[in-house]
Amino acid sequence: MLRALKFSVLALTVLCLLIAAAPFASASSVSFDLTANNLGVSGSVGTVQVTDSGTGQVTVTITMNADFSVKLNGGQIAFNGPTGTITASNLTADGTSGLTFQNFKDNQNVSQFGSFAYDFTNVKGQPGGVVSANQLSFTLSGTGLNASQFSGFAIHFCTASGSNCGPQTGFASNAPSSVVPEPGTMTLLGSGLIGLAGLARRKFRN
Incomplete structure (x- = not known):
């Protein structure tokens, strides 16, 4: 009985340590x-x-909901979050590539949302008359850059879908809503559970 109790305490301790360590993985x-904006929407x-899309690289994808678009010209x-020099490349808006931040x-x-360390503005290179898009994606590169460093965004948006921007423009911002752990995090947890199972078998054999 005492041996079983000791094992239970050990197993619970190891499991708690594994769970506590998981959130610290990148x-x-x-x-x-x-969800926050200055237009009252x-x-x-x-x-x-x-x-994360490579060493020191992340891909940013902005996807607007129905009846909204991201402003390109003048947007x-x-x-916030990362530090150091960051460059942007590979801009694509609604399937049109070869775009650049001017x-x-x-x-x-940025409006009511305070100060932002990085502000890329005024997308150029899209076809004439296209001033907004339903989706915008681009690559950010910097030494040691990874997705876990980002803490907040603010974007210039329009109150209509498509390429013509719509009747109003405003700014929208947010807080992080979800984090998808690296495969290594799940591997760590899985390895710990497998180790506990092996320890249990040895204990019961004894």
Whole structure:
């Protein structure tokens, strides 16, 4: 009985340590829900997904909900979290590639949402007359950059879907909504459980 009790305490301790360690693993993907805006629109206008795509690289995908679009001409994409020099490339808007951000600013105030360390502005290169898009994606590169470093976004959006922007423009921001752990995190937890199972077999044999 005493041996079984000791094993139960040991197993519970190891399991708690594994669960506690899991959140500290780097995220491979972070999602932001754009639920706050300066136009009084209720609910979410879209989402921002940041995904690790290589060493020192992440892919940012902005997907707008129905009746909204992300502003390209004169628009802003601002974010906080990472540090150091970050460059943007591989811009694609609604399937049109070869686009570029015309300007970059640092430590910019964005509407009511405060200061953002990075602010990429004014997408260029899209066909004439296209001033907004339902989806925008691009790659960010920087030394040691990964998705888990991002803490918030603010984007310039329009109150209509498609390429013509719509009657109003505003800014939307958010807080992190979900983190998808790296496969290594699940491997760590799985390995720990397998180890506990093996320990249990040895104990019961004795």
